[in-house]
Amino acid sequence: MREFANLAEVAALQGQEIGVSEWILIDQARIQQFADATDDQQWIHTDPVRAAAGPFGCTIAHGFLTLSLIPRFFETAFRIRSVRMGLNYGLGRARFPAPVPVGSRLRGRFTLKSCEPLSGGGAQISIEVxxxxxxxxxxxxxxxxxxxQFE
Incomplete structure (x- = not known):
């Protein structure tokens, strides 16, 4: 995990990679739990037998499951010691260029796009994941x- 003292230290790295997370295993249990939480029970995700005969030869993770792991990737990629609280503010463009077959291991790679000061302290950070x-x-x-992020 990469550590930064404060937001100013991070802001100086615009356009650069600021961290890489640990790997996370995407097993069938995780895929099923996501399907249950979101009511998205499409067979390509939840039926290993049917999916074996499908286009990928196995079940695949939901794209939104992959997207939902971004906060977890953040936890092991980098830390800003001066930050007392962080909030998800939203997402820009998101896309899924390749499937995630069951049994895959995933990690996040973080590149700082911008770090803009907020009135009242802290900063809004845009990161390409x-x-x-x-x-x-x-x-x-x-x-x-x-x-x-608020200091």
């Missing part, structure tokens, strides 16, 4: 994450 699948050269998700 590229979610990688171990063994693949194509990302499975690329999204702009917007957070507000």
């Amino acid at each position: 590229s979610v990688e699948r171990e063994g693949s050269d194509k990302p499975v998700c690329v999204a702009e994450s917007l957070t507000r």
Whole structure:
């Protein structure tokens, strides 16, 4: 995990990679839990037998499951010691260029796009998150994450 003393230290790295998370395993139990939480029970995600005969040869994770892991990736990629609270503010463009087959390991790679001061303290940070699948050269998700960080 990469550590920064404060927001000013992060802001100086615009356009640069600021962290890479640990790997997370995407097993069938995690996919099923997401399907249950969102009521998205499409067979390509939840039926291993039917999915084996489908286009990917196995079940695949929901794109939104992959997207929802971004906050978890943040936790192991970098930390700003002076920040007392952070809030998800939203997402910019998000896309899913490749599927996530069951059994895949994923991690997030974070590149700082901008770090803009907020009135009253703190900053709004825009980060491009590229979610990688171990063994693949194509990302499975690329999204702009917007957070507000308060010192």
